[in-house]
Amino acid sequence: MRTWTNKSPGDLSIELPAVSAGNVEIAIDRACRAFDPWRKTPLEQRGAALKRAQALIARDQRELAQGIATEIGKPLKESLGEVAAAIAKIDLAIADANRYLADDTAADNVHPNLVRRRARGVAVVIGPFNFPIHLAHGAITAYLLAGNTVIFKPSPLGANVCAHYGRLMREAMGDNIFQIVQGGAEQGQQLVSHPAVRSVCFTGSVAAGRAIARATVDDLGKDVALELGGKNAAIVCADADLDAAAAAVAEAMCLTAGQRCNSTSRVIVDRSIESDFLDRLRAKLRDYVPGDPLLESTRLGPVVSQSAKDRYLAVIGSPGDWLVPGSSPQTVAGKHGHYVLPAVLRVSGDVLQSSVFAEEIFAPVLAVTACASDQQMIDLTNGTPYGLTASVFTADRERFLRLADELEVGNVYQNLPTTFSPSTLPFGSLKSSGNRHPGGRGFVRFASDEQVLQMKP
């Protein structure tokens, strides 16, 4: 991938400026040279540089959000939320750095001692398209505060808006402490496998995560944090507030057109209330009509690309009991784009054999199945290799806690959408959905190494 041009998924007549792939060797050489002075810069000054970045991002907030909406197709309201989260993240990251990077000592050790944190070196952050700025930015801020120099390789699908973010970060941080290398899998592989790179934070698909794990496995001193895909279930118990559950499922299915790692893509519902719940879900889904992502009123934008739309069309074209059939309008408000409607498939029998029930699709497509016991709900939720998020809709807190204890996922919600992932808490995954919890609070610990000093008087 050398040069490419993105078209706006909400209006294919809009062509964004062409982007060229960056030079990995040059970027790594610069990052290596900038590392030593940066790691020796006091934490307070590193924090001050990030506060400058925060002010610049806040200044350009609306333009950045419009950039996300244009290039990715994420509705403007959500895009504004993404940029606001990136701005807020800087204060949370500074608070984390002050907490976790502080020196410690063990009073009960035989010798005087010091436990302190060291920067790792050059860090590479590879981001996905669906949160082109915010997800990478969480790792970037933690790495920088811990004293690492950072190279960010954004998704090629969000190259222009990430270039804007990159200009602001570079202006605030100073030369070579933060850099952007544009490109695709090729540049990603070159970056992660380079021996000078000491830490990698990757957010994206399981397939790419595996390729990165394979490329780095022989370098035992290189840390690799992975945030990967999900097949997130909403469990709806018989005692749930069905209206609220249906609203939360519809929202978590349609935000970012179902292209969030934590989107709800499965519902496991108690058989006794199944048809009541499905009636309410159908009603809620009527609120999600495709619209121009650049309008603040739009709740359902397009999917990101022709290949994402083709994947959606192949799924909704497969045989099965489609309760809501889905479709892809050619135009919305007179604009040609990759627009799609929500689709709901009812599955029964050996449901884990259904690819719609078991595999990540990354579009507003939901598989629903009915169950007769809590144990069945647990088994089906745990029956895929993914382990990102799950929601349990029940009025009973004890039941929620019991179920949460059995569910093999990193984040469990009671009566909240599976997409409810604020930056104020840790966020991460189990099983094939990832490791290390790089997504939320506390990532700064991963961005640094512990060094233990003992001093005999």
Ligand code: NAD
């Ligand atoms: P993707 O894996 O196609 O691409 C992600 C990034 O990896 C891009 O920058 C891409 O250029 C790069 N890349 C692709 N193949 C690579 C390789 N072999 N080596 C190195 N880099 C490579 O993912 P996407 O389509 O951009 O994003 C969607 C996926 O990301 C979904 O699976 C979604 O669930 C996941 N995701 C996970 C989280 C999370 O927090 N767990 C958050 C957002 C997205």
